[in-house]
Amino acid sequence: MSSLVTRVRIKQIEQLIEKGKRLDGRGVSDYREIKIEQGLIERAEGSARVLLGKTEVLVGVKVETGTPFPDTPNEGVMTVNAELVPLASPTFEPGPPDENSIELARIVDRGIRESKAIDTEKLCIEPGKKVFIVFVDVYVLNHDGNLIDASALAAVSALINTKMPNYDIEDGEVKIKQGYTQLPMKNHPITVTLGKINNKLIVDPWLEEEQVMDSRLSIAINDEGNICAIQKGCSGYFTQQQILEGMKMIQEIAAELRKKLDW
């Protein structure tokens, strides 16, 4: 991202991390404060807003009917899209999604898909013909670093909050009835991101640390504590040792974060 951090600041961040401290007063393995609110968009079938420090992400879920993919005729469809809304940061521009927002959407998507969070078979209305399609739209409202974790958490919270319309089939036509049922969920992935600065791992990098860090590691953990998605980012590297060390840090934090989810 094109925003700049001065060299003095970079040095300051690096020296602090050397001592196990950070600019915002956290220790290297401290996560920022999290607030989750659900159901604030009445028009959406599900919604959630996550505040991660000053980072703010809103996720809306819309449920519509459509045709399934030919290779999975008995399963509903889930898609994730992410918008880096221009009001969220001076570095975000209007226009078609760039590689950063596509990567963000695909990381969130992978966490939900690979953990089989949604019971897609229960979204089938008529095999091969009609299924429910779940649109998950990630809306970044304020960028203060670690959009991945905030978006993934908001997406899962919004899905937990999602209610699907009841329906009847009359003469092959789907008729929407009164009332709602809960979106069938099977798992609840939690994604945690680490940054590497000066060969030290730090949890939940905020904006200035993100601009300084060499590399990033995001891991999604499912209910069973297994790993279901990973993405390394940025133009640096990790040693094999650091990856294993990072994985342990991430698992501890994911277990803590899971307690904040309500289902």
Next chain:
Amino acid sequence: MNEKPEKLIDKKGCRLDGRKADELRPIKIEVGILSNADGSAYIEQGKNKILAAAFGPREMHPKHLSLPDRMVLRCRYHMAPFSVQERKSPAPSRREVELSKVIRESLEPSVFVEYYPRTGVDVFIEVLQADGGTRCAAITAASLALADAGIPMRDLVVACAAGKIDDTVVLDLFDTEDKVGTADVPVAFMPNLNAVTLLQMDGNLAPEEFEKAVSMAIEGCRKIYDMQKEALKTKYMLVKQEEEVEE
């Protein structure tokens, strides 16, 4: 669509294509095969056929994207419409945009970008036929294209995937194993620096299985690394022979 096979690995530990768990597919690598590119490489890994070309360091276009203190590395991963079973639209998909980004980020740590300020290097990758693990084969070829273009590098980047099929952790998954299997872990690695420059995963792995998969992928990388170096040498042996004939 073919029917999903019931078992991906038989009782003797043999996979659908006859390989053992820790065995790579046959690999063929050639360097310097495109005359217009500054550097190029071609790789066949199983049924994967991938071309990579590097251009630069050259003036950036558009100019405002150039950086005052370093060279800009750009990367485009693209699949030919005929490279997969069902024709793929030639327009870049979201998957291709993401892969272009992660491939660029996997190559960048290997390049001395500070040597050529204000310039750009473009790496173009064309997947002519896909058979699973294309991002890894693409990285292996792209790194060779950069080396062939004479760009100063810390090490070659080599990539290989490991994953889980049925209940076994295996190396270098091909198409069917990738689609039907439980997990896929692509890893890019710089052997001399012991640095992992790309790491992704999808599927479901217990932490111990993940550890095993990463180790297995790195072992695979080391084997391909030798073939990479061999391919570079072969090209320069040819150049040397041609020089001698001319003399």
